[in-house]
Amino acid sequence: MSGKVIKLHFTIDAHDFSLAGEASSSTKKMLNQLGISPLIIKKAAIAMYEAEINAFIHANGGEADVEIGVDRIVITVRDEGPGIADLDLAMQEGYSTAPDKVRELGFGAGMGLPNMKRYSDRLEIKTEVGRGTTVTMTVYVREG
């Protein structure tokens, strides 16, 4: 990334469900203040929201880092949860291991990872069973 970069850091605390989505929501506000185009904001916000929720519901929380540059937004969501054993399977639409109590809250439709892929321009997932998962998503900021 070249030129000016803004770095944001968030802790994803999995103890309070009412806080789920806070990090992506604050990021969205800041992207709005930067005057980034609504479509780009939407892509970045949804991708980040899904990754944040996954860290929240599948990995007992984690951390998020956002780097906003003049040409791209890079979002990294990191957790030390159980990891994903079969990533290809997890990437499939509708696949979810979310327990019933999570589903009752309206999460766990199995669309998170597919949406991250759909809304980010680049998606990189590093995961290791028993160690955790790191998702890095890039959304390019093109004018207009």
Add this chain to the structure above:
Amino acid sequence: MEKYYHSVTLNEEKCRGCTNCIKRCPTEAIRVRKSKARIIDERCIDCGECIRICPYHAKNAITDPVEAIYKFRYTIAIPAPSLYGQYKTVFSRNRILNAFKPMGFDRVYEVARAAEIVSEATRKLLKKENIKKPLISSACPAVVRLIQVRFPSLIDNVVKLESPMEVAAKIAKNKAAHEENIPLEEIGVFFISPCAAKATSVKVPYGAAKSNVDGVISIKDIYLKLLNSMERNPVREDLEQACQEGIRWANPSGESSALGTEKFLAVDGIHNVITILEEIENDRLEDIDFVEALACTGGCLGGPLTVENAYVAKNRLGRHIEEARLKGISKSRNEKIEDDLVWTGSIEHKPVMKLDTDLVKAMKKLEALELINDGLPGLDCGACGAPSCRALAEDIVRGNANETDCIFKLREKVRDLAAQMVELEAKMPPVMDKSGDSQEQVKKQR
């Protein structure tokens, strides 16, 4: 017209500079400066939250006085359905409608009737393919403005059909012009309004170049006059045009229940609306085709320009709805103007939150904002006149406030200054230092 017009205004004399309104505003559009609230024009969406919350009634909306009707040769009242919920149920809908004429109106046309026409057009729209779902109702102008300033990515979801008020005005005006042979310019159509945002959408319509409504009279202003007229005058004619489907629009979920689908979500209260719009933006709303979002709690019955408590009004409206249902007034009126219902204008993103037009400059300002915010106490106490510490930090980077507007920062500064003064005082220039060396030595010896 000004660049950013809105109807909500402040009565400076009544304002005491408390912080009730700044905290309540969903777009952080109010600041207190010099003991008076100030509205940041471009951010105000006319939701009326501040009108409701102000304990000193210092906030109001610009509407037209009842006397404004005398400016026109021929006048038509188009009352919002919420009007019916304002009066005791001994006053039938027909009696309320009849009361307009002795007051000087030549005709009355129910907005509720036009609402039915809009419902029909919306049903058709929902059946179309390639439309962005969920559709978001455009009936509440405060919500449309909210979308423009805070949820621009949802602009495409907004139903681009004229509002019942506009449709009513158009139908009533054309009909009168035709039947009475009067030029359109000499006909004044007056919306009887529960709503500040509607008053704005008449002055600066988003769907069309010019509104067909010529004036907006608040329910508050006409309430007593209409009541007097009802009490004094007999019911002369049958003026009811709408059936229950249209009257229901004043209630939350009233618009939705006319759509013939269960896949709708109705939300009322601006802060609830924001939560739902966030959900839509995050693609979280599954299996919902239509969202009816109303800025006021209780829908238009809870509008800021109404008289009666929203819950009482709801009960009363319920009776009018039931009565209309039993009567089952025919809907076969030849007023279908659906093709014209589609907006000729469009709604644009209003990036009023943007810190700078230049991205790099905006980034620098955002960084500065974060840094300032980190230094603020995070109490969101409002004493600085901004709704939150972060909002003050934003005002500072925009050049509209100072760090010392924060009383905690000010105290810190005073303390620092005091410490510096003490220090300086100890550093008296030697020529003025009357104590002399002798005392220094005394001190050292101790």
